[in-house]
Amino acid sequence: MPDVSLWHVARASGFVSTLLLTATVLLGILGPMRVGTPSWPRFTLAGLHRNISLLTLVLLAIHLAAVAIDSYVPITWADLVVPFVSAYHPFWLGLGTVSFDILLALLVTSLLRPRINPRLWRVLHWSAYLCWPLALVHGLGIGTDALSGWPLGLSVFCTAAVLAGVGWRVIAARKRILARLS
Numbered sequence: 001m002p003d004v005s006l007w008h009v010a011r012a013s014g015f016v017s018t019l020l021l022t023a024t025v026l027l028g029i030l031g032p033m034r035v036g037t038p039s040w041p042r043f044t045l046a047g048l049h050r051n052i053s054l055l056t057l058v059l060l061a062i063h064l065a066a067v068a069i070d071s072y073v074p075i076t077w078a079d080l081v082v083p084f085v086s087a088y089h090p091f092w093l094g095l096g097t098v099s100f101d102i103l104l105a106l107l108v109t110s111l112l113r114p115r116i117n118p119r120l121w122r123v124l125h126w127s128a129y130l131c132w133p134l135a136l137v138h139g140l141g142i143g144t145d146a147l148s149g150w151p152l153g154l155s156v157f158c159t160a161a162v163l164a165g166v167g168w169r170v171i172a173a174r175k176r177i178l179a180r181l182s
Helices: 007-035 042-069 090-111 118-125 129-140 147-182
Strands: none
Touching: 007 042, 007 129, 007 147, 042 090, 090 118, 090 129, 129 147
């Protein structure tokens, strides 16, 4: 009987990464809306956004290492950074790879934020809105039981949360525009 411990590590770290990436996106949505209270000032939300982003990267590193080390499926280290070249489910794995590559670009540009044009940083940072759904669809497509039970519920919950956050941000922006026009 094959050892499935790496599969469990890959699966668990993938699920937790999905939750953390969802939280990161939601906190990113709240930031420009100037959301804050006396007990949760805006800088606290910004710090939480940054720290959850870094924690997401740690869990993703665990996810990637478990997938690459596990010999049950033929996934190489190169497959984890070069999209759509894997022998194992190239499309679904490729979506995860593109999402990871975008996340790395977000990390690098965020570290360089004081040294780059703020508009360029903002445009690049908007790619997070592409990173998150690619990661979610990757999990749905490549996950062994992603379309049933609680894994599907997790994906539905994350999708509903991000859609609600985006909707809230769009409505708030529209209200601000209408207030300026009147």
